[in-house]
Amino acid sequence: MDSPCRYEIRLKGHLAARWATRFDGMTLTSQDDGTTLIEGPVVDQAALHGLLHTLRDIGVPLISVTQLDPIVTPSFDNPPPKHSLT
Amino acid sequence: MPTALLETKLFVPRPRRGLVSRPRLSERLSHVTASKLILVSAPAGFGKTTLLAEWLAARSAAPTDERQVAWLSLDPRDNDPAVFWPYFVAALQTAAPGVGVSALALLQSARPAPIEVVLTELLNDLDALPSDVILVLDDYHVIEGQEMQASMEFLLDHLPSKLHLVIGSRADPALPLARLRARGELVEIRAAELRFTLDEAAAYLTESMGLVLTAPDVATLEGRTEGWIAALQLAALSMQGRDDVTGFIAGFAGDDRYIVDYLVDEVLDRQPEGVRDFLVQTSILDRLSGPLCDAVTGRDDGTAMLKMLDRANLFVVPLDDSRRWYRYHHLFADVLQTHLLAERADADDLHRRASHWYGQHAEPSPAIRHALAAGDVDRAADLMELAIPELRRTRREATIRGWLDLIPDEVARVRPVLAIGFIGALMAGNEFDAVEPRLNDLERWLEPIGDRAATWTRPPGMVVVDHPEFLRLPAAVELYRAALALIRGDAPGTISHAQLAMDRTTEGDHVIRAGAAGLSGLAFWSQGDLVAAHRGYSLCVEGLQRSGHDSDVLGATITLADIRITQGRLRDAARTFEQALQRAAADVGPTLRGTADMYVGLSRIAFEHDDLDAATQHLERARELGEHTWLPQNPYRWRVAMARLREADGDLEGALQLLDEAQRVYVGDFSPNVRPVPAMRARVLAGQGRLTDALAWAREQGVSADDELSYMREFEHITLARVLLAQSRAGSPKQSAGEAAQLIDRLLRAAEEGKRDGSVIEVLVLQALSRPADGDMPGALTSLERALVLAEPEGYVRVFVGEGPPMASLLTKVAKQRGGSDYVGRLLGAGRRPAGRPAVAAIRGNGRRLVEPLSERELDVLRLLGSDLDGPVIARELSISLNTLRTHTKSIYAKLGVTSRRAAVSKGAELSLL
CATH class of the missing domain: 1.25.40.10 (Tetratricopeptide repeat domain)
Known part of the structure; x- marks a missing residue:
């Protein structure tokens, strides 16, 4: 849990694009269903909680928090899974 | 502690005129006396502070209510117990003068007592309160430190019946809420109850804000905002003076944008450019005063602007009665800041100017915060270095420890005075492992000083802003080395480093001298060399006296007298106590x-x-x-x-x-x-x-x-x-x-x-x-x-x-x-x-009582033990075996706490058992 992961956070309402300055390195996209998706890398759990605090403080209703695939840095010790090559 | 800030944190907010009265909530709050804790927990903009302010104002208007009211608005700095608890006591003192004086003294003594001891002291005072006190802790969600949470839990566990805590927070606090709930000691008001009902929304929009709206208009607004008060307020502001109110409502209801974004944009668009700029530029400030705003904006209309915003109810909240200090509503400030970052390139400059203003007004903490926000780490480090001695004197080491994480290592490493400040904070927090490498690192700046202090020139690359502190470094480094050695149980190491510290103190530095003498005294003591221990401790006492640490002098006196008693010098020991x-x-x-x-x-x-x-x-x-x-x-x-x-x-x-x-x-x-x-x-x-x-x-x-x-x-x-x-x-x-x-x-x-x-x-x-x-x-x-x-x-x-x-x-x-x-x-x-x-007995009154009374049979045995009869005769007298007699006797001895027949009889006589 302490390695960088990508997260997807869904909020109620369309958040203006300028909020991206508050969520450094994350992308904000407005969805057709009236929600906003914030997506991007989160260094660790502490950073995730910091992000959630920011959302709490601006009072925007939170719908879901999802962990996407962990970021795997390919290396000799950690080769990419075979099946992804085929 | 700057008094201006102190007052604004303790200010009990006054309700605005024309508020919607909410009897359903005030009724719940009136149960405060029956419960330990009232928790008002809801996201930003749900009217928590307003509700509490209104309730307190209505309550104090009731002549029958003798409960006193105190208020404390928290901010992130309060995560340091040495900051939080003095404010907590100061808040209580506004309602109950004189309360907690000794707890405060304990907090600020040179040998800080464990927080539980401090709180016990405070709780004793609170037990003796003449009347009930309600204390509101607002914005409690900023409290996150483990240490603070533990101490709050301790307070809550031992809360005297006269004190009633009210917590306003955006998140549930890490307190044993389930336990309090189960015992019926918790009153909760949450978002669901805080939301405006349709009736309340109608009353607010039409009566308080004077808008002409139809019932369907109100219903649409209520539905779109879901009773969120901040949004309703923004909507009302957007509608004021608008011709096409229904058109606005339709546009608002049909838009997917985040409510606050939409409404703040609406409000900002309707402001003259000067006002809009002012709002955006000053959004970086936690607190606003006319002069501070002027320093940030470079304009001269700060005071007038704040007055105007206050009158127009544009999301400023007054922080004192004289309306010198304000803050923006948190939610509003957050949105304004996104505008600042998206629209202007000068955010760093604004922060730098705010930092400068706070620096000039001797408020290091906000000055540091703004310097860091401006990306000016060097200025932040300068400010920290200058602020540390005062923080250390008032035992706010946790604040210093918090700064350590904000300054990159490479900056701290070229600043020996700042580095020693961080070392002191690490020691105070028992983080000993981190100390040694930092001491080694710091010492390389000191090596060339040696005996050539007069001709010494500063090595290139070194940064020092607090020069008097720099002169203390050679002694301070050795003092910390001595303390580390003592902690490791290395007595000879303690003694040699303490000696070096004393050799290197500058003229008149009684604090380091006292510390070093005390450490070596302790090391000698642990080795059993009482003569040297006494000498060391005497020097320590002398240093403490000269530096005005009177309470600590008394503490060290006990050590001196203990040593004398061990040396068999009772009369010297008595004299030591009497002189003290x-x-x-x-x-x-x-x-x-x-x-x-x-x-x-x-x-x-x-x-x-x-x-x-x-x-x-x-x-x-x-x-x-x-x-x-x-x-x-x-x-x-x-x-x-x-x-x-x-x-x-x-x-x-x-x-x-x-x-x-x-x-x-x-x-x-x-x-x-x-x-x-x-x-x-x-x-x-x-x-x-x-x-x-x-x-x-x-x-x-x-x-x-x-x-x-x-x-x-x-x-x-x-x-x-x-x-x-x-x-x-x-x-x-x-x-x-x-x-x-x-x-x-x-x-x-x-x-x-x-x-x-x-x-x-x-x-x-x-x-x-x-x-x-x-x-x-x-x-x-x-x-x-x-x-x-x-x-x-x-x-x-x-x-x-x-x-x-x-x-x-x-x-x-x-x-x-x-x-x-x-x-x-x-x-x-x-x-x-x-x-x-x-x-002796008189002291507790029960000194005469036995913990476990003697049985009838044992009393018979005891009476015969008082005679001249021997064991076998007593056994015959009572028609019991000798073994049984022995069992009774053993039990009697244990209950009386004696070991012989004679002692048992005299103890029995003393207790009138015979």
């Missing part, structure tokens, strides 16, 4: 903390002199002075002293109870714990004849007769010798007598080598008592003679008298040999005095 009392009495202001401890010390000496009445009176005096005059260690010291009086009184059960309590309230300090409470307990157990229990103590503590001896464990080894003696006297295995004798011989040699006459006397007494068993009466008398020679000039009595009849018989023999001696005569006289003096 005289000095303390000369101090104007409230009685110094530590004063009561001096009386407990005097009681110990009176006890050795066997003046039990005086010993009792001293303890009584200490208690009368009140706990605000006690050092944190006194609750345990007082009980230990009282236990010894009980023991002398023959009330061994009472003594044990007090010792158990003493162990529970035990708080250590820097001094080595040379008289551990469990050992004292073992002595009493041995006195009761509970030898198995006493020996269990020795096993648990790893004390054995063939240990290598050291002063640190001397008291425990003498205790073991006592237990072994008691065992051999009780007819147990022969070997314990031999073991005891050998241990006593070795203890005697060690105590003599260390010139610890107090210990020598006690060991000689034990030796004298052990020898008759081997048939060595002349040897016994020689030991006793030696003890008497040492003891007479200092007036020791108790150490002899406490040994009872075996000692009396030895003393009688010595008296015959000596052909009359005043001193021995006095000892014999003291021994014959009837046991049990009312003076």
Whole structure:
């Protein structure tokens, strides 16, 4: 849990694009269903909680928090899974 | 602490005119007196603060309500207990003047007490409150530190009935809410209840805001905002002065944008450019005043702008009655800041200007925050370096520790003065591992100084802004090295580093001198070198006196007197306490903390002199002075002293109870714990004849007769010798007598080598008592003679008298040999005095009561034990077997806390059981 992961956070309402300055390195996209998706890398759990605090403080209703695939840095010790090559 | 900030944090917000009255919520709040905690927990903009302000205002208008009200608005800096608790007390003092003064003093003493001790002190004060106090802690969600949460939980667990806490928070606090809920001690108001109902929304929009709206309009607004008050407020602001209100509502309802974004844009778009710029630029500020805004905007209309925003109700909240300080509503400030970052490139400049203004107004914390926000780490580091001495003086090390994480290592490494500040904070937080590498790193800047201080030029690359502090560095580094060595148990290392620290102190630096002298004194003490320990501690006391740490002088006095008592210099020890009392009495202001401890010390000496009445009176005096005059260690010291009086009184059960309590309230300090409470307990157990229990103590503590001896464990080894003696006297295995004798011989040699006459006397007494068993009466008398020679000039009595009849018989023999001696005569006289003096019993009133009463049968046995009849005759008299008689007798002895027939009878007489 302490390695960088990508997260997807869904909020109620369309958040203006300028909020991206508050969520450094994350992308904000407005969805057709009236929600906003914030997506991007989160260094660790502490950073995730910091992000959630920011959302709490601006009072925007939170719908879901999802962990996407962990970021795997390919290396000799950690080769990419075979099946992804085929 | 800057008073302007202090006041704004303690300001009880006043409700605005034209608020919607919400009786359904006020009714819930009125249950405050029945509950421990009211929690108002909801996201930003739900009207938590407004609700509480309104409720308090309505309440104080009711003449029948005598409850006092206090308020504390929290901010992230309050995560440092040394910041939080002073504010907490200051807030309480606005409602109950004078409360918590001693807790505050404890917090700011040079030897900070554990937070629980501080809070206990505060809770005692709160217990005595004349009327109920309601304390609101607003914005509690900023409290996240583990340490703060633990201390709040402690407070809540022990909350006196007169204090009622109200917490306003955006997130549920980490407090045992489920437990409080289960006990019905929690009143909760949450988002669901805070949302405006349709009726409330209608009342607000049409009555308070004067808008002309149809019922469907109101319903649409209520639906779109879901009763979120901040949104309704923004919507109302957008609609004011608008012709096409229905069109606005339709546009708003049909838009997917985040409500606040949409509405703030609407509001901002309707402001003149000057106002809009002002709002965006000043959104970086936590607090706003006219002059501060001017410094940030470069304009001169700050005060007028704030007044205008206040009148227009544009999301400024006044922070004081004179309307000098304001803040933006948090939600509004957040949106404004996104505009700032998206629309302007000068955010860093704005922060830099704010930092400058705060720097000029001697408020380092916000100055540092803005410098960091501006990306100006060097300026932040400068500000920290200059602020650290004051923070250290007021024990706010946790604040300094928090800064450490904000400054990159490479910046701190070229700043030796800042680095030593961080080292001090790490030490205070027990993060010792991080200290050594930092000290090594820092020292490379100091190496060239040496003896050439006058010709020394600053090495290139080094940054120092606080020059006086830089001159203290060579001594400070050694002081911390000495402290690290002491923590590792390395006494020689402590002593050599402390010596270097003293050699390197600058003229008049009494603080470092006192610290170094104290550390080396402690190291010498732990090695048993009491002469050097006393010398070190005397220097420490002198330094503390010169630097004005009066309470700490009293604390160190106890150490000085302890050393004297161990050295067998009772009269010097008494003088030490008396002089300290005289000095303390000369101090104007409230009685110094530590004063009561001096009386407990005097009681110990009176006890050795066997003046039990005086010993009792001293303890009584200490208690009368009140706990605000006690050092944190006194609750345990007082009980230990009282236990010894009980023991002398023959009330061994009472003594044990007090010792158990003493162990529970035990708080250590820097001094080595040379008289551990469990050992004292073992002595009493041995006195009761509970030898198995006493020996269990020795096993648990790893004390054995063939240990290598050291002063640190001397008291425990003498205790073991006592237990072994008691065992051999009780007819147990022969070997314990031999073991005891050998241990006593070795203890005697060690105590003599260390010139610890107090210990020598006690060991000689034990030796004298052990020898008759081997048939060595002349040897016994020689030991006793030696003890008497040492003891007479200092007036020791108790150490002899406490040994009872075996000692009396030895003393009688010595008296015959000596052909009359005043001193021995006095000892014999003291021994014959009837046991049990009312003076001691009076202290607690129940000193006479047995913990476990005797049964009818046991009372019969006890009465016959008082006769001249022997065992078999008594057994026949009662028609029981001899074995049964023995069982009864053993039980009686245990209940009375005695070990002999004679003692049982005299104890029985004293308790009027015969």
